[in-house]
Amino acid sequence: MSNYAGALSTLEIHLDAIARNYLLLTKKLKTGADCAAVVKADAYGLGAAAVAPALFAQGCRHFFVAHFDEAAALRPVLPEKDAVIYVLNGPWGAEPRDFIAGGFVPILNSLSDIAHWSAAAKADNRRHPALLHLDTGMNRLGLSAKEAESLSRDKSALLSLDIRYIMSHLACADEPDHPKNREQLALFRRLTDALSMPCRYSFANSAGIFLGPDYHFDLARPGCALYGIRPQDKGPNPMQGTVTLKGRILQVRMIDISSTVGYGASYKAVAPANCATVSVGYADGYLRSHTGRGAVVIGGQKCPVIGRVSMDTIIVDTTALNIQPAAGDWAEIIGPAQGVDEVAEQAGTIGYEILTSLGKRYKRSYTGG
Numbered sequence: 001m002s003n004y005a006g007a008l009s010t011l012e013i014h015l016d017a018i019a020r021n022y023l024l025l026t027k028k029l030k031t032g033a034d035c036a037a038v039v040k041a042d043a044y045g046l047g048a049a050a051v052a053p054a055l056f057a058q059g060c061r062h063f064f065v066a067h068f069d070e071a072a073a074l075r076p077v078l079p080e081k082d083a084v085i086y087v088l089n090g091p092w093g094a095e096p097r098d099f100i101a102g103g104f105v106p107i108l109n110s111l112s113d114i115a116h117w118s119a120a121a122k123a124d125n126r127r128h129p130a131l132l133h134l135d136t137g138m139n140r141l142g143l144s145a146k147e148a149e150s151l152s153r154d155k156s157a158l159l160s161l162d163i164r165y166i167m168s169h170l171a172c173a174d175e176p177d178h179p180k181n182r183e184q185l186a187l188f189r190r191l192t193d194a195l196s197m198p199c200r201y202s203f204a205n206s207a208g209i210f211l212g213p214d215y216h217f218d219l220a221r222p223g224c225a226l227y228g229i230r231p232q233d234k235g236p237n238p239m240q241g242t243v244t245l246k247g248r249i250l251q252v253r254m255i256d257i258s259s260t261v262g263y264g265a266s267y268k269a270v271a272p273a274n275c276a277t278v279s280v281g282y283a284d285g286y287l288r289s290h291t292g293r294g295a296v297v298i299g300g301q302k303c304p305v306i307g308r309v310s311m312d313t314i315i316v317d318t319t320a321l322n323i324q325p326a327a328g329d330w331a332e333i334i335g336p337a338q339g340v341d342e343v344a345e346q347a348g349t350i351g352y353e354i355l356t357s358l359g360k361r362y363k364r365s366y367t368g369g
C-alpha cells in the first residue's frame with residue numbers, strides 16, 4: 001500500500017490527560033474552593049468544543065473565556081442550567097441583552113463597565129450577574145486601588161448588580177518567592193474588606209494554586225496547567241502533557257561538506273550530513289524563531305532543526321541517528337519525548353504561545369474522551 005495517502009501532520013489531544021490535570025488541581029485546592037477552567041483562545045488552541053465538555057464531565061461548572069463570541073460558541077456544548085460562562089474581557093462585543101440571553105457573565109473591569117452594566121440592569125429592572133475585577137498589581141484590567149476605595153465609600157453603582165465574585169489576577173505566581181505575590185494578596189484582602197460585599201472571591205490562576213491555600217479563596221481559575229504547561233518556574237512539572245504533534249518526513253538526502261540549507265543559505269554544513277525534510281512550518285505554528293534552535297524527535301533521538309523554518313517545512317539533521325529515517329516516517333514535534341515547555345524554550349517563548357499558535361492544517365484527533 002502506498003505511504004502517500006496518509007496525513008502530513010497529526011495533532012492528538014489527550015482529553016484524559018486534561019481531565020487528570022483538572023482533578024489534580026482540584027485536589028490541591030483547600031476544602032470548599034471550586035475549580036473553574038479557563039478555556040479562552042479555544043482552550044489554549046486545543047479546541048474548547050471538545051475540552052469544555054470533558055472538563056464538565058469531571059465536575060467543572062465555571063468556564064472562563066475572553067470574548068463574547070467564544071462564550072457564544074461554547075454555549076451549545078455546555079448545559080446552560082449547570083455551567084456558567086464568564087467573559088474576561090468584559091461586557092464588550094455584544095449588547096447586554098445578548099449576554100443575558102446566553103447566560104454569560106461579564107467581568108466588570110472598569111468604572112465605565114460598571115456603569116454600562118448597571119444601566120442595562122436598571123433598564124431591565126433586574127439585578128444582572130457580573131464579576132468585579134480589582135487590579136492589584138498587573139495594571140492590565142480591573143479597577144485601580146483608588147477606584148475600589150472610592151467604590152467602597154459609595155457602593156450605589158453596584159446596587160443594581162448581582163456581583164457573584166470579586167476577582168484579581170496575579171502577575172508573578174509562577175515565581176513562588178516573588179514578593180509581588182504577597183503584596184497582591186495583601187492588597188486584595190484590604191480592598192475586599194473595605195468593599196465588604198456579600199459575595200465570593202476568585203484570585204488564583206494555575207500557578208496561584210501552587211502558592212498554597214492563602215491564595216485559593218472560593219474559585220480558582222487555572223488555564224495553562226490543565227493543558228500540561230508547567231505552572232511554576234522551578235521543580236518537576238506536576239502536570240501531564242496533553243498533546244502529541246507529529247510531522248511526516250517528506251524527503252531525506254545526504255549533503256556534502258559546505259552545502260547550505262534552506263532560505264538565505266544561512267546554514268552551512270561543516271561535514272557531510274544526513275537531512276530530513278519534515279512537513280511542519282511556521283504556517284502550522286512551528287515558530288520561525290525555532291530556526292537554529294529547535295529539535296524534533298525521530299526514533300527516540302533528538303535531531304536539530306538546521307536552516308530557517310519555512311512556511312510548510314523544516315529541515316532537520318539526522319546524521320547522529322543509528323538508523324536513518326525514510327520518507328513517510330514520522331518526526332515528533334511535541335509529545336512524550338519533548339514536552340510543550342521544552343519546545344517553547346527552544347524558540348525563546350512560553351508554552352502558552354506554542355499551544356495557541358497550533359495551526360489548522362494538522363489532522364486533529366481527540367483521545368481518551
Ligand SMILES: *Cc1c(COP(=O)(O)O)cnc(C)c1O
Pocket residue numbers: 038040088169204205206207221222223224225
Ligand atoms: C488567562 C487567565 C487565567 C489563566 O491563567 P493560567 O496562567 O493559564 O492559569 C486566569 N485568570 C485570568 C484573569 C486570565 O486572564
